[in-house]
Amino acid sequence: MEITLNWYLTLSALLFSMGVIGFLFRRNAIVMLMCVELMLNSVNLSLVALSQSMGDTAGQILVFFVMSVAAAEAAVGLALVIAIFRDKLTIDVTQINLFKY
Amino acid sequence: MDLSQAYSMMMTDLGATLFLLIVAVSGLVLVVFDAFKPRHVATPWIAGLALSAGFVIEMMSIGAPEGLAWYDMMRTGGSAAFVNSLVLGSGALSIILTVPYLKKIGHNIGEVYAMILFATVGMLVLGAANNLVTVFVGLETMSICLYILTGFVRSESGSTESALKYFLLGAFSTGFFLYGIALIYGATGSMEFGAIRIAAEQSAGVMFWGGVSLLLVGFLFKVSAAPFHMWTPDVYQGAPTTITGFMSTASKAAAFAALVVVLWKALPAERWADVLAVFAVITMVIGNVIALSQQNIKRMLAYSSIAHAGYVLVGLASGSQAGYSGALFYLMVYTIMNIGAFGVLALLEWDGKEGSEQTLESLAGVGYRKPFLGWTMAVFMFSLSGFPPLAGFLGKWAVFAPAIDADLVWLAIIGVLTSAVSAYYYLRVLVVFFMKPEGENSPMAEHSFDIPRSSAAVLIACVVLLVVFGVTTFALDVTSGFFAADTVTQFLG
Numbered sequence: 001m002e003i004t005l006n007w008y009l010t011l012s013a014l015l016f017s018m019g020v021i022g023f024l025f026r027r028n029a030i031v032m033l034m035c036v037e038l039m040l041n042s043v044n045l046s047l048v049a050l051s052q053s054m055g056d057t058a059g060q061i062l063v064f065f066v067m068s069v070a071a072a073e074a075a076v077g078l079a080l081v082i083a084i085f086r087d088k089l090t091i092d093v094t095q096i097n098l099f100k101y
Numbered sequence: 102m103d104l105s106q107a108y109s110m111m112m113t114d115l116g117a118t119l120f121l122l123i124v125a126v127s128g129l130v131l132v133v134f135d136a137f138k139p140r141h142v143a144t145p146w147i148a149g150l151a152l153s154a155g156f157v158i159e160m161m162s163i164g165a166p167e168g169l170a171w172y173d174m175m176r177t178g179g180s181a182a183f184v185n186s187l188v189l190g191s192g193a194l195s196i197i198l199t200v201p202y203l204k205k206i207g208h209n210i211g212e213v214y215a216m217i218l219f220a221t222v223g224m225l226v227l228g229a230a231n232n233l234v235t236v237f238v239g240l241e242t243m244s245i246c247l248y249i250l251t252g253f254v255r256s257e258s259g260s261t262e263s264a265l266k267y268f269l270l271g272a273f274s275t276g277f278f279l280y281g282i283a284l285i286y287g288a289t290g291s292m293e294f295g296a297i298r299i300a301a302e303q304s305a306g307v308m309f310w311g312g313v314s315l316l317l318v319g320f321l322f323k324v325s326a327a328p329f330h331m332w333t334p335d336v337y338q339g340a341p342t343t344i345t346g347f348m349s350t351a352s353k354a355a356a357f358a359a360l361v362v363v364l365w366k367a368l369p370a371e372r373w374a375d376v377l378a379v380f381a382v383i384t385m386v387i388g389n390v391i392a393l394s395q396q397n398i399k400r401m402l403a404y405s406s407i408a409h410a411g412y413v414l415v416g417l418a419s420g421s422q423a424g425y426s427g428a429l430f431y432l433m434v435y436t437i438m439n440i441g442a443f444g445v446l447a448l449l450e451w452d453g454k455e456g457s458e459q460t461l462e463s464l465a466g467v468g469y470r471k472p473f474l475g476w477t478m479a480v481f482m483f484s485l486s487g488f489p490p491l492a493g494f495l496g497k498w499a500v501f502a503p504a505i506d507a508d509l510v511w512l513a514i515i516g517v518l519t520s521a522v523s524a525y526y527y528l529r530v531l532v533v534f535f536m537k538p539e540g541e542n543s544p545m546a547e548h549s550f551d552i553p554r555s556s557a558a559v560l561i562a563c564v565v566l567l568v569v570f571g572v573t574t575f576a577l578d579v580t581s582g583f584f585a586a587d588t589v590t591q592f593l594g
Contacts, residue, residue: 046280
């Protein structure tokens with residue numbers, strides 16, 4: 001059986017939804033960061049598949065930018081998580097509630 | 102294309118984006134310089150001079166015709182130069198205000214200036230983008246630097262907490278933004294604005310509209326429009342005050358400029374008027390109504406900045422050339438007002454927690470104790486609420502009038518009504534400053550609230566600019582030349 005573009009797009013949409021749902025329902029800051037990474041990488045899958053099927057390289061070039069952005073975001077995010085943990089000894093986002101309303 | 106031609110094109114493009122190179126290289130130099138000479142007095146000077154040099158270059162090219170550079174990835178001249186000079190000017194003023202502020206809060210970190218420069222680079226790329234790839238790179242460069250700037254006071258829980266919230270929600274919205282780009286790319290086969298428009302006019306399916314919706318969600322998050330505004334109050338309250346001033350103005354101006362260009366060049370406007378009008382109404386109502394009940398003045402200004410995003414969206418909803426250029430004019434006026442307001446707050450801060458815990462009432466009577474700060478604040482508050490003859494009034498006119506021309510009278514009426522509501526909380530600041538007696542535990546007794554000359558000069562400059570732009574229309578005339586219809590066909594051709 002041939003694997004068509006739609007398979008890739010469906011897989012990518014599923015992974016993206018898993019990332020969104022995980023972000024919305026998990027309360028651990030690092031797990032939320034991982035869910036964001038999952039969202040970004042599922043988009044990368046879409047971009048590569050679309051780029052391949054159209055025979056156009058622009059999508060694959062964007063993937064490189066996305067990878068570097070995701071790396072930078074992970075670095076900043078983990079640094080922030082460490083700063084928060086030193087201060088509060090927790091990274092549960094429901095406990096990080098100094099500001100409200 | 103042979104190599105020599107590519108080389109000569111590169112030299113032309115380097116000249117056209119010289120301002121960007123100056124800022125980026127100065128940022129890199131500052132990182133190294135600060136590693137060897139920490140807390141050196143020259144650090145903010147280098148940063149300020151780099152931004153000022155870029156500002157002068159871009160001010161001179163505002164009158165130049167719109168053009169493209171770097172293989173159509175970036176726009177130069179015209180509206181791009183206007184937004185760039187707005188961002189660079191905002192950055193330069195913020196750096197002048199930040200120097201005494203960092204000394205005052207005891208976190209004189211040299212990297213802050215490098216991060217401000219890198220954030221500015223992101224905003225410049227974003228404001229001058231002509232391709233969704235450029236938009237993405239600019240947006241993320243800007244956002245990642247702003248996460249760091251928000252949280253650089255690591256010893257303070259408020260600062261790190263707001264940075265983590267900003268980071269998590271910002272990264273989440275990036276995912277949507279990127280998925281939108283991928284779907285638009287899949288539907289149209291291109292990421293270049295003009296090509297997207299041509300492809301979308303021929304066939305626009307579910308994939309295209311889904312992509313556009315996700316892209317809009319990403320944009321509305323970055324400009325803090327309701328209902329994607331949840332991060333704004335927390336981040337603005339917890340971030341160091343002058344940094345709040347910087348990100349509430351420059352980042353919003355750059356993101357809105359990119360949104361304007363996307364709407365103008367890539368998306369057929371008429372379908373978006375209603376969607377944007379709905380978001381504008383929600384944003385104006387939520388921002389202005391919740392601001393009424395805020396006790397913390399930074400948080401109040403955060404809701405006020407949400408409301409102002411709503412006013413700009415009114416201009417975008419009209420979908421006309423006047424609406425787009427009015428939005429750019431409004432962003433300029435808003436930048437001047439907010440830099441000034443946050444500059445005054447930075448000087449009036451006494452709680453040692455970046456102002457995240459002091460209430461408005463604690464500043465009762467400060468207008469008599471510090472008349473200079475009181476009166477400049479009065480100008481900014483009157484301008485924010487839209488009193489003539491200050492520039493805030495002309496700005497509101499510039500965004501509401503095109504909406505009426507576009508048969509969105511109801512939208513303009515809601516805008517005017519909500520800005521009447523906003524007068525209450527802006528003028529309450531002045532009532533507290535000038536008409537309430539100092540309380541018993543007033544901070545006035547133990548804090549002197551020194552006014553450095555550099556900060557005073559920035560505040561005076563903001564006041565003068567507000568009056569000048571309010572009574573003359575030359576800035577409005579400049580912006581109204583942007584987004585002319587013939588330039589669209591020129592890009593499409």
